[in-house]
Amino acid sequence: MDLSAINPVLLIASLMVAATPLLLAAIGELVVEKAGVLNLGVEGMMIVGAIAGFATAVESGSPLLGFVAAAFAGAALSILFAILTQFAQANQVASGLSLTLFGLGLSALMGQTYVGIKPPRMGDIHLPVLSDLPVVGPILFGHDIILYFGIALTAAVWWVLKYSRLGLVLRAVGENHDAAHALGYKVLKIRLLAIMFGGACAGLGGAYISLIRVPQWTEGMTAGIGWIALALVVFASWKPWRALLGAYLFGGVTVVQLNLQAAGVAIPVEYLAMSPYLITILVLVILSADKSSAPASLGRNFHASR
Amino acid sequence: MKLTNLLTSAAVALGLAAGAAMADTTKVGFVYVGPVGDGGWTYEHDQGRKAVEAEFGDQVETVYVENVAEGPDAERVMTQMALEGADLIFTTSFGYMDPTINVAKKFPNVKFEHATGYKRADNVSTYSARFYEGRAVQGTIAGHMTESNIVGYIGSYPIPEVIRGINSAYIHAKKVNPDVQFKVVWAFTWFDPAKEADAAKVLIEQGADVILQHTDSTAPQAAAQNAGNVITFGQASDMSEYAPKPRVSSIIDNWAPYYVARTKAVIDGTWESVDTWDGIGAGMVEIGEITDAVPAEVKEAALAIKDSIANGTYHPFTGPLKKQDGSDWLAEGEVADDGTLAGMNFYVEGIEGDIPQ
Amino acid sequence: MIRLEKRPQPSRAWSMATPLVAVLATMFFGGLLFAVLGKPPVEAIRTIFWEPLFGEFSFYYRPQLLVKGAPLVLIAIGLSLGFRAGIWNIGAEGQYIMGAICGAGAGLAFYPADSFLIFPLMVVAGALGGWAWAMIPAVLKTRFGTNEILVSLMLVYVAEQFLASVSLGLLKNPEGFGFPGSRNLQSWDSAHNAELIAGTGMHWGVVAALIAVIFAYVLLNRHMTGYHIRLTGEAPRAAKFAGVNPTRLVLFCLGTSGALAGLAGLFEVSGPSGQISIDFNVGYGFTAIIVAFLGRLHPVGILLAGGLMALTYIGGDIAQSNLQLPAAAIQVFQGMLLFFLLAFDLLTNFRIAIGKPEVA
DSSP: OOGGGOOHHHHHHHHHHHHHHHHHHHHHHHHHHHTTOOOTTHHHHHHHHHHHHHHHHHHHSOHHHHHHHHHHHHHHHHHHHHIIIIISOOOHHHHHHHHHHHHHHHHHHHTTTOTTOOOOOOOOOOOTTGGGSTTHHHHHSSSOHHHHHHHHHHHHHHHHHHHSHHHHHHHHHHHOHHHHHHTTOOHHHHHHHHHHHHHHHHHHHHHHIIIIISOSOOTTTTTTHHHHHHHHHHHTTTOHHHHHHHHHHHHHHHHHHHHHHHTTOOSOHHHHHHHHHHHHHHHHHHHTTSOOOOOTTTTOOOOOOO | OHHHHHHHHHHHHHHHHHHHHOTTOEEEEEEOSSOGGGSSHHHHHHHHHHHHHHHHGGGEEEEEEOSOOTTHHHHHHHHHHHHTTOSEEEEOSGGGHHHHHHHHHHOTTSEEEEESOOOOBTTEEEEEEOHHHHHHHHHHHHHHHOSSSEEEEEESSOOHHHHHHHHHHHHHHHHHOTTOEEEEEEOOOSOOHHHHHHHHHHHHHTTOSEEEESSOOSHHHHHHHHHSSOEEEEEESOOGGGTTTTEEEEEEEOOHHHHHHHHHHHHHTOOOOOEEEEOTTTTSEEEEOOOTTSOHHHHHHHHHHHHHHHTTSOOSSBSSEEBTTSOEEEOTTOBOOHHHHHTOOSOBTTOOSOOOO | OEEEEEOSSOOHHHHHHHHHHHHHHHHHHHHHHHHHTTSOHHHHHHHHHTHHHHSTTHHHHHHHHHHHHHHHHHHHHHHHHHHHTTOOOOOHHHHHHHHHHHHHHHHHTTTTOOOTTHHHHHHHHHHHHHHHHHHHHHHHHHHHOOOHHHHHHHHHHHHHHHHHHHHHTTTOOTTSTTOSSOOOGGGOGGGOOOOSSTTSOOOHHHHHHHHHHHHHHHHHHHOHHHHHHHHHHHOHHHHHHTTOOHHHHHHHHHHHHHHHHHHHHHHHHHTTSOSOOTTOOOSHHHHHHHHHHHTTTOHHHHHHHHHHHHHHHHHHHHHHHHHOOOHHHHHHHHHHHHHHHHHHTHHHHEEEEESOOOOO
16 A cells, blocks of 8 residues: 555646536536426436537537537537426426437437547646646646636526526526516526526536547447436535535545555455445535525426416 | 247248248347447447458348347347347357357257357357457566556456456566556446546556556546656557557457358358457457557567467466465466466466455 | 416326327337438338337247336336325435345355245345335435435445445355356246246236236325325325325335335346346336336336337337347437427326417
C-alpha cells in the first residue's frame, strides 16, 4: 500500500471532469422537476446528445458545434416526452422509461457509421500565469470550457430560481399547478420549456462524455450516468449548489476508489465499487433530516378543467 | 422429451425441404453478446462473419443476432437459428456455454462453435485465442519503455482470461526490466467507457507511463494522449486512430481465418468437434503494427519474442516461475499446461496486491 | 378549437380499443422506419407479431412467451401495488438479483444432497432475499423519511456488484476450472425448477405469476389493504382520515414487491437461466416498471402487457436473425409501441371536443 502515490491535486482536477456530465444532466432535470415534471428519460436524452454531438463534431471538425447540436438533439427528444405527458396526459414515469428505451435504440441507429472514429479534440483553456499556479492552477484554471459552462449554468439556475420572476413562476407551477393556472400562468407552456431545457442539458452532458471525457462513440456508452443524474437531483433536494456538491461527491468517490485500488489498499474491490452507491444512500439518510421536500406537484399531470 | 423429438423432426423436415430448395447454401449463424457497434469484442467477431461472406459469396448465408443476454435468451436465439435451418452456429460469449450445450443436444445435425468455454459435445467445438501470447509482446515493450518503472493495468473482472494476461505481461516486462512494478485496477464492469477513462487517469496520476488495458474502449488511449508522455496498446481492435503515440502496438482478435476454415469444413462435410486454442502462430492473435514511437532495438526485441512464440520455440509461461505466495509453480524449462492456464486464478511472484475473490 | 374534455368516467370502450389502435399505429410507423432502413416493412411487422404466435415454429415460441413474460408479470404485479399507493419502488432489478442469489445460495449450501425439501427452501430464501433488499428503502423511508426511489435505485447497483462478487467467489462453481459463475442448477434435480409439463414452458415461475395476478386482483377489490392502497393513491388526505397507517402501507407494498421480484429471480436462476453469473440479470426489473404502467396498474392489464412485451422481444429477435434488422431498430420499435400505448390512453380518460368549452 502506498497512499503517497495519490496526488490530491490531480485527484480533485480529475473528479471535476468526471462530475461534469452528471452535473449538466442533473441541473437540467432539476429545473424540470422544479416545474413539477418527473422525466426519467435522462439516460435516453444523454445518449442521443452523445451521438448527435459526436457526429456533428466529426463532420464539422468543431467540438463546440457538436455541443450545440447535442443540446438541440436532447431538446428535440424531450419534446416527445412533453407531447406524451403534457398533451396526451400519459404517466410520467412510464413515459420517461420509454424515452430511455427509445433513445438508446435511436442513438445506436444514428451512430452505426461512427464507431472507431476519433473526434476533434477540445483543448483545455490555458491562462498564462493562472494555469501554471501550483495546486489551484490544475484545479481551477486548467479545464475545458464546457466544465466551466456547467458551473456557470449551476450558478445561473440558482439565481433564476431564487431571484427572478421566471423562477418564481416555475416554482409556482411545480408547487401547485392549479393555483398557478388560476393566477393566469400558462402551466403547459412553462412545463414544455422546462422539459426542453432539461433535454438540452442532458444532451450536453452526453456530448461531454462522447467528446471530452472518453472521447469516442460506442453504443450505450453513457452506461447508466443518466440514472445517477436523476438520483443526484433528489440527493440535492432540488438545490443547484447541492447538485454540484453531489456531482463532485459522486464523481469523487469513483475516482477515489480507483485511486485506492491503484495504491494497493487491501479493501475488497467489489466493495470499493459499491461504495459510491452506499455513500449516496448514507448521505441521503443524513440529508433527509432536512425537510425541504419535493415540489408538491412533482409527477402529477395538469389538465386545465376550466 | 417430447419437445426434443418435435424439434428434431422439425429440423430434419426443414433440413430436407431446405436441402431440396437450395442445395448449395450453407447457413451460418452468429450469436453476439454486445452490439456490432461496440468497436471491440463483438465488432471483431462480426468482422469474422463478414470475412466468411466475402470468402464464400453465394455459397453461404450468414445471420446474426446482437445484444443477446446470456441465459434463456441466448438459448432461444440459438434454437431459433437452428429451426430456421442454420448449419453452423457460432456462439461468441463465455456465458453461452450451457445454453449452447442444451441446444446442441436438441439439434444433433447442426454444428455449434462456442467461444472461450470448456464444454464440448459431438456437435459442439470450442475455440479461443491465446491472447496472453500478445501480452508477452506488450510486456516486453512495456518493460523497455517505462521510465517511471510503473506499468498500469486496467482489468475488467478477475477471471482467468484477464489474470493470465496480467501474468504474461508482468513476466516479460520483468525480464527486460527487473525494477518494473504493476499497478492493477479492476473496473468491475465489461463496458463503461467513462469509468475506463477514470481508471486510466488514476493510473497515470499515480505515476504509470505505460497503460495496458483489458477493456475494449479507447477511453484509456485518449486519457494517455492528454497526459502526454504515456504509451498504450490497442485492445481487441487495432485502435490505430491513436497511433503512432500513445498507441504503440495492439492485440487484435482476428477470428476471420478460423471462421472461414470452420465454415469450409461444414461445406466440405469434414467438420469435427475440436478444441482450438490458437495464438499468434495461427493468426488468431495479431500484433498490430509497432510504431516508430518505440526505439528500433525495442521493436526488434518485441518482434523476436513474437516470432519465437509464433514458430513454437518459446512459450510465454516457461519456468522457472513461482506463484505470488512464493510457492513453486514451474521448474526450470517447464512449460505451463493448458489446463492450468485456462483456469489461472493466481498471480506470479512479484505482482503486488490480491486478486479480488 | 380542439380541446380535451375530461370524461366523467373513464371510457370502457376506449380502454379496450386504445391498445389495438396503438399497436396499429406502431405497425404503421415502425413499418416506415424499417422501410427507411431498407428492410421489407410488411415482412418485418409480420415477423415480430405473427411469427411467434402462429408461424411455422410457433410450437417452440409460444412456450417461450411464458418463459419471457412470467418474470415481467410477477415483478410488475408487485410494483403495481406500491405504484397505486404512490410508493415508488424502482429497484426491482436489485431485489430480483438478491432473490436469485439468496435462493441459489440456500440451495447450493446443500449440494449435492437429494431432497424434495431443497427447492421449497430455495423459494422461501429467494422471496426473503428480495423482501429484505426492499426493506432497506422501506425502513429508511419510514424511519428517516428518505426517498425510496433513490435508495431502491442505488441498491440495484450495489446488488449488481454483489452479484459479480459472488459469481467470482462465494458461489463460484468449484468444478468450473476457475471460470466465474455458479453450478448449473438445471443439472441438479433437487434444485431444478423444471418445466411442469415438458414442452409447455410452464415452470413454477409461470404458476407463481398467475397466482400473483389473482392475488392482486382479490387484494385490490375485496380486501381492506387493497382499499387502503387505492385510497392512499387517489386521495392521500382522505386516507389519513380513514385511519390508514402509512408506515405499515409502505412496509407492506415495498415488502410485497421485493418478495415477488425475489421470487422471479429465484425461479429464473433455478429454471430457464440455471446459474448465477456476472451478467445474470437482464433488466426484467426495469422492464417490469413499463409493463406495470402499460397494464394500467391493473392485474389483468399487467398480464396482457407482459405478454405483449414478451412478444416484441421474441419477435424482435426473430426479425433480427431472419431479416438482419439491427437490434437498435427493434429497440426503437419497442419505444414507439410504448409511446403510442401511453399516448392513446388519453382517449380513455378524455374526449376530444371541437368548439368552445361549455361554461361549467
